[in-house]
Amino acid sequence: MTGLLIGAIIISFSSVMVRLANVPPDVAGFYRLFVGGLGMGLFLWRMGKLKHFTLHIWAWALLSALFFVGDFFYWHRAIGLVGPGMATMLANFQVIVLAVVSVLILRERPTAAFMLAIPMALAGLYLMVGVSWADFTPDYRVGVVYGLLTALFYALYLLSLKFSLSKAGADPLAMACAVALLTGVLLGGLSLGQGESFAIPDVRSLLALATLALICHAVGWFLITRSVQMVRTSLVGLILLLQPTLSFVWDILFFDKPVNGLEIAGVILALVGIYLGSLKGKRGK
Structure with a gap:
């Protein structure tokens, strides 16, 4: 559990580092995923698991990478438009998307937690961005939409990753590493296609x-992926809520994000709804 807790705290700084990096969104994604993937590969090498990187694994990893590109494409843009805290909160609505998919498509029996999760999360979303929608700038509204698109692509990524792992029979860490490397390459290609520079402007950007890449992605996700199977599902969902919660706190502390009572109430409602939605229901017969 300690590894999961530390991993969740570490990745809560991801959106802060994207903001501090001061490079184009897809360039930040390239450095995070490709360099972070190399870092994960180093861990796997030390563990003697490089033999898991077969052509079969790379082929299935590509499926997940396509959705992961969409996740980072929209999330990094949302960070620039609505801030690290709100962008990460909106991205974590992927849990609600997965809960809906599990009931409507996978035919899992809805639980009492699921029935509470959806209205609570939607009420929280309304308090966070719906009440003040008319007062938002056009850019902020676009950022909210990007944040929700992030949640959609994040959910599709997780579904495709689960499917790919079941088909490929791969080690989860090896699959996560392969997906990161492929996603980084694809984001790098997007950057080249848009004529963006890969130059790192200053020392602060380099450190961010x-x-x-090496701490938030490689170390953070290594700890989470290795620990998640050893902790009960309900506790996993609760601990991983540290990521959006702390990201919101870092946004206030580091970037002077203005907040009001309604927004804070919305965040709390959304977090409770997200947690309830993360609890696995019973599969219908």
Whole structure:
């Protein structure tokens, strides 16, 4: 459990590092995923698991990487438009998307937690961004939409990753590493296609990108992936809520994000709804 807790705290700084990096969104994604993937590969090498990287694994990893690109494409843009805290909160609505998919498509029996999760999360979303929608700038509204698109692509990524792992029979860490490397390459291609520069402007940017790739991604997700199977599902969902919660706190502390009572109430409602939605229901017969 300690590894999961530390991992969740570490990745809560991801959006902060993206903001501090001061490079185009897809360039930040390239450095995070590709360099972070190399860092994860180093862990796997030390564990003697490089033999898991077969052509079969790379082929299935590509499926997940396509959705992961969409996740980072929209999330990094949302960070620039609505701030690290709100962007991360909106991205974590992926739990609600997964809960809906599990009931409507996978035919899992809805639980009392699920029935509470949806209205609570939606009420929280309304308090966070719905009440003041008319007062938001056009850019902020676009950022909210990008944040919700992040949640959609994040959910599709998780579903495809679960499917790919079941088909490929791969080690989860090896699959996560392969997906990161492929996603980084694809984001790098997007950056080249848009004529963006990969130049790192200053030392602060270099430190932010290094922290993002090697600490937040490589170390954070290594700890989470290795620990998540040893902790009961309800506790996993609760601990992982530290990521959006702390990201919101860091946004207030580091970037002077203005907040009001309604927004805080919305965040609390959304977090409770997200947690309830993360609890696995019983599969219908």
